[in-house]
Amino acid sequence: MIHLVKGKFYITTAIPYVNAAPHIGHALEFVQTDVIARWHKLIGDEVFLTTGADENAQKNVQAAEEAGITTRQLCDSNAAVFRGLADKIGLSYDSFLRSSISKDHWPGVNKLWELCKKSGDIYKKKYRGLYCVGCEQFYTESELVNGLCPEHKRKPEIVEEENYFFRLSKYQKQIEKLIESGKLKIVPETRKHEVLSFVKQGLEDFSVSRSAKRLKGWGVPVPSDDSQIMYVWFDALNVYQTSIGFGIDEKKYKKWWPANLHVIGKGIVRFHAVYWPAILLSAGLKLPESILVHGYITLNGQKISKSLGNTIDPLELFDKYSVDAIRYFLVKEIPIGDDGDFSEKALINRINGELVADLGNLVYRVLSLSEKFKGKIEGKPELDKRLDLKKIQDRMENYQLNEALEGAWEFIRATNKYVNENEPWKLQGKELSNVLYNLLEACRVISILVSPFIPETSEKINEQLGVKEGELKDCKFEKFIGKIKKGQYLFKKIEDKI
Numbered sequence: 001m002i003h004l005v006k007g008k009f010y011i012t013t014a015i016p017y018v019n020a021a022p023h024i025g026h027a028l029e030f031v032q033t034d035v036i037a038r039w040h041k042l043i044g045d046e047v048f049l050t051t052g053a054d055e056n057a058q059k060n061v062q063a064a065e066e067a068g069i070t071t072r073q074l075c076d077s078n079a080a081v082f083r084g085l086a087d088k089i090g091l092s093y094d095s096f097l098r099s100s101i102s103k104d105h106w107p108g109v110n111k112l113w114e115l116c117k118k119s120g121d122i123y124k125k126k127y128r129g130l131y132c133v134g135c136e137q138f139y140t141e142s143e144l145v146n147g148l149c150p151e152h153k154r155k156p157e158i159v160e161e162e163n164y165f166f167r168l169s170k171y172q173k174q175i176e177k178l179i180e181s182g183k184l185k186i187v188p189e190t191r192k193h194e195v196l197s198f199v200k201q202g203l204e205d206f207s208v209s210r211s212a213k214r215l216k217g218w219g220v221p222v223p224s225d226d227s228q229i230m231y232v233w234f235d236a237l238n239v240y241q242t243s244i245g246f247g248i249d250e251k252k253y254k255k256w257w258p259a260n261l262h263v264i265g266k267g268i269v270r271f272h273a274v275y276w277p278a279i280l281l282s283a284g285l286k287l288p289e290s291i292l293v294h295g296y297i298t299l300n301g302q303k304i305s306k307s308l309g310n311t312i313d314p315l316e317l318f319d320k321y322s323v324d325a326i327r328y329f330l331v332k333e334i335p336i337g338d339d340g341d342f343s344e345k346a347l348i349n350r351i352n353g354e355l356v357a358d359l360g361n362l363v364y365r366v367l368s369l370s371e372k373f374k375g376k377i378e379g380k381p382e383l384d385k386r387l388d389l390k391k392i393q394d395r396m397e398n399y400q401l402n403e404a405l406e407g408a409w410e411f412i413r414a415t416n417k418y419v420n421e422n423e424p425w426k427l428q429g430k431e432l433s434n435v436l437y438n439l440l441e442a443c444r445v446i447s448i449l450v451s452p453f454i455p456e457t458s459e460k461i462n463e464q465l466g467v468k469e470g471e472l473k474d475c476k477f478e479k480f481i482g483k484i485k486k487g488q489y490l491f492k493k494i495e496d497k498i
């Protein structure tokens with residue numbers, strides 16, 4: 001359930017590793033997060049959106065070595081690529097925080113460490129374990145599939161070290177209760193059950209530092225022990241706090257924390273639903289309200305990931321089609337929580353069948369008729385009865401983004417039907433004025449409804465109608481006070497045969 005009380009809404013994307021180019025899975029997460037953020041602005045909330053780059057991983061050190069550049073150089077150029085994707089896709093972020101930039105992030109990381117240490121939850125221990133560098137995570141034998149990491153299909157390394165540990169075991173009962181009661185909400189339910197069964201198996205303390213030598217000194221040093229670097233997850237999760245001032249600007253932090261929603265992929269649920277709340281409990285800090293877990297995008301039924309090397313470059317897709325077409329496709333095709341398949345054929349079908357035929361044609365038709373009409377456009381609301389705003393709201397509150405978008409589309413189709421029923425090209429005078437009034441108000445309302453999903457298109461509709469950007473409360477028919485200026489078609493039909 002989306003936070004219903006109007007006020008502040010703090011939402012985050014996961015903070016991606018930057019050791020390779022972004023793939024379409026990142027685009028999916030950015031779009032889902034952005035749609036929810038924009039929806040909250042639409043209902044009148046003050047919104048803060050955090051994204052960024054997780055740069056303190058051992059993977060980055062290795063990738064830089066292979067490329068023959070410094071880790072700093074690798075992170076600079078890769079973070080810029082991720083930021084480019086966020087910008088291109090229209091992710092309305094307020095903070096893009098890079099975890100290797102010490103002045104922004106490290107004071108808060110040190111603060112969190114000290115708070116956990118003060119609670120007696122950080123201690124030193126020697127151990128030996130199976131470690132996947134791809135995941136930056138230890139695995140037990142039983143978690144491996146044929147001796148390989150289930151995510152990366154590669155053999156984990158045996159690592160023996162003396163490290164600092166975090167007393168996760170101490171928080172097992174508390175975490176279990178929080179998740180079970182829904183106080184820490186995990187959406188969808190299937191993920192909640194997965195996490196719960198993991199927690200119920202028993203939580204073991206986990207190491208929160210690595211040898212500085214093995215990491216070649218890259219990362220956040222453990223306070224007062226520079227032989228150790230903090231475990232990348234310990235610092236990366238804390239981006240959610242440092243991006244809003246934790247350790248630097250207490251006033252700002254108090255305003256925004258706790259997060260209302262973390263949006264993440266299904267591969268990192270454990271870190272967010274178990275480790276993160278435990279660390280926060282230890283530090284005496286508030287917990288996030290909800291965690292929304294999305295699935296993976298497949299390409300011909302195959303998982304797409306940088307580790308497997310079968311990626312589609314999302315930036316190329318945006319250039320080939322349009323940002324809004326991709327945003328629309330990702331929301332419509334892939335319900336939150338589910339996996340979904342990407343193909344250009346399906347994308348083109350949706351562009352031609354829905355964006356061009358339903359929305360683009362409607363707006364073009366209405367504006368052409370209205371521009372030709374010389375009299376005053378006024379009338380009585382009648383088409384508004386075909387809009388079910390409550391249904392759209394309910395669906396958004398349950399994170400059914402695709403269904404909410406479908407709800408907006410039902411109104412678009414109803415408006416097209418209204419055109420066909422009334423045949424305005426046969427009308428004149430008052431009758432025509434009334435139909436045009438209803439159609440223009442419908443277009444204005446449609447522009448508001450689709451704005452979280454396809455914001456550029458919404459802007460274009462507003463421009464052509466000559467109206468200001470609206471909020472959800474403006475989704476009722478009033479006097480039409482726009483100044484019509486018909487522009488280009490909103491979407492171009494794609495002729496490519498694929």
Ligand SMILES: [Zn+2]
Pocket residue numbers: 132133134135136149150151152153
């Ligand atoms: Zn792995």
